[in-house]
Amino acid sequence: MTAKTLDGKLTAAAIKAELTERVARLRDRGVLPGLATVLVGDDPASHSYVRMKHRDCEQVGINSIRVELPAAATAAQVEEAIVGLNENDACTGYIVQLPIPKHLDENWALSLIDPDKDADGLHPINLGRLVLNEPATLPCTPRGIVELLKRHGVELRGAEVCVIGRGVTVGRPLGLILTRRSENSTVTLCHTGTRDLADHTRRADIVIAAAGVPGMVTADMIREGAVCVDVGVSRVDGVTTGDLAPDVWEKAAWVTPNPGGVGPMTRAMLLSNVVDRAEALHA
Numbered sequence: 001m002t003a004k005t006l007d008g009k010l011t012a013a014a015i016k017a018e019l020t021e022r023v024a025r026l027r028d029r030g031v032l033p034g035l036a037t038v039l040v041g042d043d044p045a046s047h048s049y050v051r052m053k054h055r056d057c058e059q060v061g062i063n064s065i066r067v068e069l070p071a072a073a074t075a076a077q078v079e080e081a082i083v084g085l086n087e088n089d090a091c092t093g094y095i096v097q098l099p100i101p102k103h104l105d106e107n108w109a110l111s112l113i114d115p116d117k118d119a120d121g122l123h124p125i126n127l128g129r130l131v132l133n134e135p136a137t138l139p140c141t142p143r144g145i146v147e148l149l150k151r152h153g154v155e156l157r158g159a160e161v162c163v164i165g166r167g168v169t170v171g172r173p174l175g176l177i178l179t180r181r182s183e184n185s186t187v188t189l190c191h192t193g194t195r196d197l198a199d200h201t202r203r204a205d206i207v208i209a210a211a212g213v214p215g216m217v218t219a220d221m222i223r224e225g226a227v228c229v230d231v232g233v234s235r236v237d238g239v240t241t242g243d244l245a246p247d248v249w250e251k252a253a254w255v256t257p258n259p260g261g262v263g264p265m266t267r268a269m270l271l272s273n274v275v276d277r278a279e280a281l282h283a
């Protein structure tokens with residue numbers, strides 16, 4: 001028996017169709033949502049992700065603004081770019097594409113973003129709101145994973161969820177989102193210090209692998225009929241490889257393809273965050 005597909009590409013397309021309607025309503029009222037990206041340096045993967053985000057915007061009718069800085073950009077230049085977007089009315093939401101060059105501090109850059117324009121939900125105010133259970137813009141990847149599971153009828157209420165990875169963009173906020181009363185999952189957050197990872201994954205109804213270690217979750221580590229979500233993006237001999245080994249498809253009930261799973265959902269949630277923000281700013 002092979003698992004069913006948690007189809008991120010198809011789900012993202014459905015979400016984009018819904019957003020196209022909402023953007024049209026905003027435009028009727030004279031509100032033009034605009035997403036800006038700040039890209040520092042010349043990492044080819046980052047350039048490719050940013051390109052996809054601008055193409056997504058075009059598809060749903062969101063204006064997009066591209067800010068690019070050289071790899072050697074100074075902190076002052078980065079600050080100027082960010083402050084410029086805070087003050088630019090054409091930009092209703094934006095992201096600083098991560099990672100940024102090592103001589104710059106990521107948390108410092110994120111903290112300069114106007115929290116009301118924070119399309120990534122990574123500003124400390126928004127992460128704090130999530131911890132405090134207040135309405136917040138949520139980080140795109142965790143929001144996309146939850147949306148993907150819900151739209152496929154995967155029960156989160158009472159589910160045992162094993163999240164592998166404690167990163168600020170995925171694992172840690174995902175644990176916070178899933179343990180809200182509205183999701184009501186029980187979360188085990190595993191990481192490199194976890195003594196016996198398989199002992200935790202085998203108990204889980206849902207395993208979410210966000211470690212960035214290619215093929216680390218194998219069939220023997222999951223329960224029969226588990227739901228498996230692959231967040232990992234690694235390059236192995238030029239091929240995008242996730243954290244799930246191919247044999248999990250033989251044992252799981254549902255699996256996200258990768259590519260075609262979490263990645264497109266992440267981008268769809270970025271658009272959703274921008275539309276949510278534009279609606280809120282012009283309520």
Ligand SMILES: Nc1nc(=O)c2c([nH]1)NC[C@@H]1CN(c3ccc(C(=O)N[C@@H](CCC(=O)O)C(=O)O)cc3)C=[N+]21
Nearest residue numbers: 049095096097098099120140259260261263264266267
């Ligand atoms: N501030 C910030 N926000 C981010 O959301 C952010 C970031 N920095 N830095 C890098 C990561 C990575 N990321 C991806 C999003 C979509 C795909 C995606 O759509 N991938 C396609 C495949 C694309 C391809 O063909 O290469 C898929 O999975 O099907 C991948 C990776 C967002 N990130």
